[in-house]
Amino acid sequence: MLSKKPKIVVIGAGFAGLRAVQKLARSNADILLIDRHNYHTFVPLLYQVATGFISPEIIAYPLRRALHHISNARFLLAEVENIDFENKVIHTDRLDVTYDYLVLATGSQTKYLGVEGAPQYSLPLRTLEDAVRLRDRLLRNIERAAYESDLDRKQQLLTIVIVGGGPTGVELAGASIELITETLAKDYPKLDLSQLRLFLIHSGDRLLAGYPKALGNYTCRQLRRRGVKVHLNSRVSSVLPGAVELNDGITIETAAVVWTAGVEANLPNDESQLATAKKAKICVRSTLQLLEYPEVYAVGDVAFVKQDNKPLVGVAPEALQQGTAIARNLKRQLRGLAPQPFDYFNKGTAAIIARNAGVAYLFGKIPVKGFMGWLLWLVIHLYYLPGASNRLTLLISWIRDYLVRERRVRQIFAYQNSYAKDFLDSRQFQSRL
Amino acid sequence: MLSKKPKIVVIGAGFAGLRAVQKLARSNADILLIDRHNYHTFVPLLYQVATGFISPEIIAYPLRRALHHISNARFLLAEVENIDFENKVIHTDRLDVTYDYLVLATGSQTKYLGVEGAPQYSLPLRTLEDAVRLRDRLLRNIERAAYESDLDRKQQLLTIVIVGGGPTGVELAGASIELITETLAKDYPKLDLSQLRLFLIHSGDRLLAGYPKALGNYTCRQLRRRGVKVHLNSRVSSVLPGAVELNDGITIETAAVVWTAGVEANLPNDESQLATAKKAKICVRSTLQLLEYPEVYAVGDVAFVKQDNKPLVGVAPEALQQGTAIARNLKRQLRGLAPQPFDYFNKGTAAIIARNAGVAYLFGKIPVKGFMGWLLWLVIHLYYLPGASNRLTLLISWIRDYLVRERRVRQIFAYQNSYAKDFLDSRQFQSRL
Numbered sequence: 001m002l003s004k005k006p007k008i009v010v011i012g013a014g015f016a017g018l019r020a021v022q023k024l025a026r027s028n029a030d031i032l033l034i035d036r037h038n039y040h041t042f043v044p045l046l047y048q049v050a051t052g053f054i055s056p057e058i059i060a061y062p063l064r065r066a067l068h069h070i071s072n073a074r075f076l077l078a079e080v081e082n083i084d085f086e087n088k089v090i091h092t093d094r095l096d097v098t099y100d101y102l103v104l105a106t107g108s109q110t111k112y113l114g115v116e117g118a119p120q121y122s123l124p125l126r127t128l129e130d131a132v133r134l135r136d137r138l139l140r141n142i143e144r145a146a147y148e149s150d151l152d153r154k155q156q157l158l159t160i161v162i163v164g165g166g167p168t169g170v171e172l173a174g175a176s177i178e179l180i181t182e183t184l185a186k187d188y189p190k191l192d193l194s195q196l197r198l199f200l201i202h203s204g205d206r207l208l209a210g211y212p213k214a215l216g217n218y219t220c221r222q223l224r225r226r227g228v229k230v231h232l233n234s235r236v237s238s239v240l241p242g243a244v245e246l247n248d249g250i251t252i253e254t255a256a257v258v259w260t261a262g263v264e265a266n267l268p269n270d271e272s273q274l275a276t277a278k279k280a281k282i283c284v285r286s287t288l289q290l291l292e293y294p295e296v297y298a299v300g301d302v303a304f305v306k307q308d309n310k311p312l313v314g315v316a317p318e319a320l321q322q323g324t325a326i327a328r329n330l331k332r333q334l335r336g337l338a339p340q341p342f343d344y345f346n347k348g349t350a351a352i353i354a355r356n357a358g359v360a361y362l363f364g365k366i367p368v369k370g371f372m373g374w375l376l377w378l379v380i381h382l383y384y385l386p387g388a389s390n391r392l393t394l395l396i397s398w399i400r401d402y403l404v405r406e407r408r409v410r411q412i413f414a415y416q417n418s419y420a421k422d423f424l425d426s427r428q429f430q431s432r433l
Numbered sequence: 434m435l436s437k438k439p440k441i442v443v444i445g446a447g448f449a450g451l452r453a454v455q456k457l458a459r460s461n462a463d464i465l466l467i468d469r470h471n472y473h474t475f476v477p478l479l480y481q482v483a484t485g486f487i488s489p490e491i492i493a494y495p496l497r498r499a500l501h502h503i504s505n506a507r508f509l510l511a512e513v514e515n516i517d518f519e520n521k522v523i524h525t526d527r528l529d530v531t532y533d534y535l536v537l538a539t540g541s542q543t544k545y546l547g548v549e550g551a552p553q554y555s556l557p558l559r560t561l562e563d564a565v566r567l568r569d570r571l572l573r574n575i576e577r578a579a580y581e582s583d584l585d586r587k588q589q590l591l592t593i594v595i596v597g598g599g600p601t602g603v604e605l606a607g608a609s610i611e612l613i614t615e616t617l618a619k620d621y622p623k624l625d626l627s628q629l630r631l632f633l634i635h636s637g638d639r640l641l642a643g644y645p646k647a648l649g650n651y652t653c654r655q656l657r658r659r660g661v662k663v664h665l666n667s668r669v670s671s672v673l674p675g676a677v678e679l680n681d682g683i684t685i686e687t688a689a690v691v692w693t694a695g696v697e698a699n700l701p702n703d704e705s706q707l708a709t710a711k712k713a714k715i716c717v718r719s720t721l722q723l724l725e726y727p728e729v730y731a732v733g734d735v736a737f738v739k740q741d742n743k744p745l746v747g748v749a750p751e752a753l754q755q756g757t758a759i760a761r762n763l764k765r766q767l768r769g770l771a772p773q774p775f776d777y778f779n780k781g782t783a784a785i786i787a788r789n790a791g792v793a794y795l796f797g798k799i800p801v802k803g804f805m806g807w808l809l810w811l812v813i814h815l816y817y818l819p820g821a822s823n824r825l826t827l828l829i830s831w832i833r834d835y836l837v838r839e840r841r842v843r844q845i846f847a848y849q850n851s852y853a854k855d856f857l858d859s860r861q862f863q864s865r866l
Contacts, residue, residue, distance in 0.1 A: 037844070037845070038572070038576060038843075038844060038845045039844040039845075055488040055490050056844075056846070057488050057841070057842050057844060060844045062620070062843050062844060064620035064621070064843075065620065065839075065843075068619060068620075074623070076580065077576050077845070094580060095580060128846070129846070139471070143471060143510050144527075147509065147527060147528060186501060187495070187497035187498065187501075188497070190507070389833055389841065392829075393826070393829075396825075396826075400822055406498075408490065408822065409490050410471075410495050410497075410498075411470070411471060411472040411489075411490060411493045411495060412470070412471045412472075412510070413489070413493075413561070413562070
């Protein structure tokens with residue numbers, strides 16, 4: 001007795017994909033959600049994991065938990081290898097899956113913009129594993145610097161370079177400098193942390209390109225006041241083991257390069273060669289259906305969506321609203337009705353700089369900065385984090401951190417990770433040549 | 434201007450080593466604490482990390498934090514490679530360290546008792562990494578079983594074998610069966626978990642050999658009532674990829690073997706060949722000084738210490754009291770006084786079985802079981818956990834878990850770990866031969 005219900009497969013459990021599944025509860029279809037992780041990552045707080053504010057678990061919501069009350073949905077933990085759109089089959093590393101309708105919500109990946117050495121020698125910050133690896137690197141470098149007698153090597157270990165002045169780069173820079181000047185200064189009373197240098201390298205003439213100019217300038221001033229060396233109009237020409245070369249000829253010796261500068265769609269492999277636009281994003285109709293296949297939708301960072309003739313920028317609210325929209329369109333299709341165009345309602349965006357300093361740009365009109373911007377950021381992210389007990393834990397962590405000025409999660413869990421060790425040793429070798 | 438104070442080096446930041454450092458605060462000596470991790474592991478709660486109760490961070494206290502208020506102590510993150518007792522030099526993977534007085538607190542390691550395949554194909558539970566790896570394995574096996582069509586393979590994935598019926602084996606068995614029957618049953622509504630089998634293999638005729646017979650029998654009944662298949666008087670003769678062979682000829686097909694059966698001292702390498710006793714433990718005088726070197730102490734699991742002509746069993750209170758005792762003895766030595774013999778005051782031990790069921794044996798005299806034993810265990814461990822905010826987080830986690838009956842930490846963070854994947858594939862291959 002096989003089910004006669006139509007089958008909707010959603011690939012990717014980010015903001016867009018998970019929202020779509022939730023909105024398809026009680027629809028007359030069987031839903032299968034596929035992801036390579038068994039949890040949803042709350043990406044906006046990755047930088048807080050990387051800088052020791054919070055445990056990774058707080059921003060990783062178990063997907064099977066999310067589906068407890070959605071009786072028509074199942075979950076498959078698998079890596080998608082290939083999609084055959086003609087025959088409506090998804091090949092995964094575990095089993096083959098057929099579909100009647102498909103939602104592509106596979107998100108984005110880091111793009112290294114052709115910079116030599118960047119894929120090998122810099123650290124991205126897109127996944128929870130990235131965040132934990134970055135935290136380990138930052139902490140381990142300081143730990144190594146504490147007993148380093150070679151002063152050049154010590155300076156290298158105490159130098160962090162963040163590439164990219166978008167929200168991720170800005171938030172990471174502000175949180176890193178706080179981690180060092182507040183927590184680590186207490187942990188290493190005998191280490192002269194005035195030696196520590198944190199560079200933020202940005203190709204544009206102001207930070208946070210998506211915000212009004214005044215907010216970008218405010219952000220730059222705030223970071224500089226806290227000790228971040230912001231380099232505007234500057235590009236990385238290559239990343240070496242142990243150093244970064246800028247296009248103006250400057251070389252910075254460093255043992256930690258973080259790459260937040262480029263992003264492109266994380267496209268599934270297929271033989272049909274879907275039409276793509278900028279950043280390899282899939283071209284979609286105004287209804288978010290694929291040009292080639294009306295039974296396939298693309299949402300979130302993998303889709304090229306325009307609003308008022310400008311491409312959307314790739315933030316969480318866009319993905320969430322798209323997830324809601326295509327769930328509605330799928331339900332219309334199931335009832336034989338035509339899908340409707342997607343229309344994004346821009347409530348605004350916010351970025352945090354450091355304690356008591358943030359920026360927000362509401363409804364694409366109202367700029368907010370300083371303490372109010374910071375508070376807005378906190379409230380928004382606390383509100384959107386999935387899971388009531390996660391919200392409580394997050395709130396307690398934040399309050400504790402605000403009062404005690406101490407990052408709680410500063411254990412190095414990967415000290416014996418041989419990759420990290422070899423990598424550092426190769427840097428050391430190179431840096432001495 | 435070199436310091437003229439004597440230098441005390443403590444190797445190992447477990448219960449004994451960390452306590453010794455804390456008690457040496459304000460002594461007239463420079464202290465150096467060496468550990469391979471930058472945190473102290475609260476070992477009694479490892480099983481709760483392995484079964485998803487709590488985040489690893491809660492039981493990993495940052496060592497530099499622990500030293501904030503001990504102005505005469507420093508910390509070195511390093512692996513000790515060799516100790517030259519004659520010249521009083523410690524060779525580490527980072528630098529060489531000299532000492533005037535030395536405390537060996539290097540703890541214990543898993544002993545596989547010569548069982549073939551056990552080191553390669555079973556999982557230990559002694560470190561935080563072990564606990565996280567075990568959690569990942571348990572969760573991943575169930576996730577794989579959910580889509581497994583081969584019934585034999587499915588049964589194998591749904592079979593857990595725990596070797597050793599001491600406190601670790603008992604606590605892990607009880608917590609694992611709760612994880613499965615409470616949390617995972619809700620996560621996998623379509624998986625028939627009655628197929629799941631959890632074996633506890635114990636060589637003795639009763640569980641918890643260190644407790645009175647009645648408590649061991651009570652523990653066995655409680656575990657059996659909850660569905661654990663307890664095999665007494667049974668030994669593992671070999672561990673294969675995908676199976677365990679017992680000495681009575683039974684073979685159990687399984688994809689998760691946990692080894693808690695044997696333990697031996699984790700001795701540092703040295704050329705002088707220290708005198709050792711049972712389980713490779715270092716022979717010490719009644720003052721806990723080494724027989725060969727009066728300036729060297731051995732404490733905790735690495736030392737062979739007798740009380741009333743019986744060897745100590747290796748629990749946390751013994752290590753803590755030894756740490757206090759040798760700190761006092763070192764201070765006496767610094768003042769030119771003779772060290773005093775160590776005398777263990779046995780306040781008792783406790784082990785937890787499952788919700789509302791535990792056992793405790795107070796002052797070596799008073800047996801406690803059931804709800805009171807469980808409550809005693811909780812109070813003791815909450816009290817001894819380092820860090821006020823960790824205690825608060827732990828308490829919230831426990832209360833939440835008690836009310837909601839749901840393990841919060843069930844994210845699989847190592848799905849793409851190739852070792853684990855290959856390992857499972859090799860099992861699969863073997864199990865089909």
